[in-house]
Amino acid sequence: MTQPANPTVPAQRNAANPPTNTAPDPLSLVRVEVDAVNEHAGDDPIKIGIVSPMSRPGDAMAGVLVSRGARLGAEYLREHGGVLGGRNVRLIAYNDMATATEDGFAKSAVAQMAKLAFVDDVIAALGQWHLRTTDPVANLCEAVGLPMFVENGHSTVTRGRRSIFRTYFSIADRAPLMMDCLKGTGARRVAILAADTVFGQTMANTLQQEGEARGLEFLRIDFEQEVVVDWRDDLRRIKEWQPDVFINGGLNVIAGGGPVGNSYHILQQAIEVGLLPGVAMMVTFGFPMRSLDYWRMAGEPGNGVMWPATKFRPSWPEMTAIGRWFTERFTERYGFAPPDTCLSAFTDVTIIGQALDHAGTYSRAALLDALEEAEFDTWRGPLRFERGQHHNPPELVIMQYQTPNQTFDEAAIIHPPSLADSKYLPPNVTVESA
Template sequence: MTGMISQARPQRRDEPDPVRIGALAPLTRPGWAEAGRHLVAGLDLAARAVNDAGGIAGRPLELLVRDTAADPRRAAAAVEELAGLGVAALAGEYHSVVARAAAERAARLGVPFLCSSAVLDALTERPADGVARIAPAQSHGWRLYADHLLGAGHRRVAVATRPSAYWAAGTRILRDRLAPHGGTVTELDADALSPAAVCDALAGGGATALLLLVGHPEPAVPLVRSVRRDPRLTGTLVGAPAGQPEFAEWAALLGAAGAAVPFLRYLPERLPPLGARVGAALRDRLGEAPSFVAFEGYDTVAVLAEVLRTRGVDRARTAAAWADVAVDGTRGPIRFSRVPETGVWQWAWPPVQVVDRDPAEPGRFRVLHSG
């Protein structure tokens, strides 16, 4: 599925016009292509389920997928193109800064956009009635992650980070949550420091945890290897709140060294019946266990299909429908509301877990904290 760009399929004379949804996802580097593959798998599986159930008022639902490659300008251009192709709505995207560019352009063009996976709180500069989000806001999930750190006794935390609005926001959330409890957050520039230099800073700084606020696989994987091999850092927690260990590539590259790295995962401890059925179908399609990102993709199309069925294929009516959405998603009932600081309609909240890979069995996940 990597690199896939779906075009409008040829239409037979005897079939009704399709209802088209534009889908954005990172499918090539430097985007997180594995996340994009899972996202598109969920989007596509849901679209097939909609069509198996009769489509949108008898019209087939069709996805037009565009690869953003983690490039905000490319995403904005894709939104322009898809709007010109007449899509009823936009869906998807994983990277926060890319989703923000897409959301801003969609709002200006009047195209409804349901964001699947990006979590940056301020998804738009100003409140945008036509934009909604399935994923939780970053501040919600990362505060829960900070609570897990505090509960585990970590008050001196270091973050290896790179310049980005997303990583900067994460650092600020962690610092604000830890500070009232006497906690501190020290920033280490992952662009300026080699993995060995990061280890030196950790050894001399007294932090008990290092959080990876960086991309995957570079430089996250070399950082983990260096910390795990350094005898001075035995017992230092390595964490990755953004979810890097969720995907199979992490385990394949790091093996046992990638275990016991807590991260945020947007799944309940037990999936409802719909989620279990969708999870099995996604596993067959992906050839591996589906990530939470795949479930986010499925829920996105399920919500949009319900809105299009009940409100009709009209952009303005779709954009005005978020407050009335009531859909049973793969991870629980989905409703939208206005949440301060986000500027968009928000599912508040999807289930959130802090999990890690079990050192005794790295293919198995352990739930460490829920909220």
């Protein structure tokens, strides 16, 4: 049977003892990327804005990932002739969490985007990450005709808006694929532990709807994102229910701050109570792709994790020249393979540059026209946006780590069958023992 979203056994609250934050300051990391671009911007730059979370209470590393992708996009344009006859990109980046503690996420993000639109007069913007900020920020951009590219999974943000574009995938894109994959493994009982954010609830609702349509049975427990740091009782309850699959619906934000998201703390506590590695685990976004962090936090019991991902990795032979340039430059600079969120920001900046060349002039109106008229060179081949259809996602796959300490480039693709290179491996099975 389906359990209520508000469980009778609540997640434990321990906000008085939050994890210690020892991570590098994300704002400083963003500034490194932005300054590196602006050093070469010149006197008449192409001004592109970034509004993304760069501090708590948001997903503070999101802005770092976006700024790294945007930096490489600016470098690619500069090294390939510039834009509109040789002009280079200038990045103007604002932390959309600047006043979030006092004013809330949405008001803070809109204020930062307003600065880009009215004071800095950028030609386009990117970087929206949290679903709870995306709609109000998109409304502002639509009202002033500012082209904006979205980096998150909001399912409807591009609908009915001419100024909003996305090259990333939405919740509506990934949820059916995830449930088809679980159905294909023979799973019947699925437990979800979900954060009460907009993303967490929308993701859980969509997964449950898609799963129940496929005959799957659900136990669902929601938790308060801002205060909960102890999920052991809920994980024990899930273990007693004996699911075939556990969906870890944690995020990259955690009560009280901290260097890692609650997705990892849920994982570690699931291991502690014995839920893992005996039950298959799927997560709702691609944080395992940062493989060094994943294996450091999860250890060997984290083997077998499944996640939805863009059909992208450095070794794929179908990568285009621009994708190969990005992958090699990113890996050389940062020492690891690029996450798809960096790839998305890179793609957005290079599309803006190509569209301006097509327009032949520097104006927001001309850029919007060009974005709907031209065809763009991207890592996955030619890409177009049609009027009324500004959501152009990549192909998606379900990936799985099947041997401890794999890199994401080595991870198996297990779904859909037409793209799979390996079969699903159940818990406690590795490639060596299969």
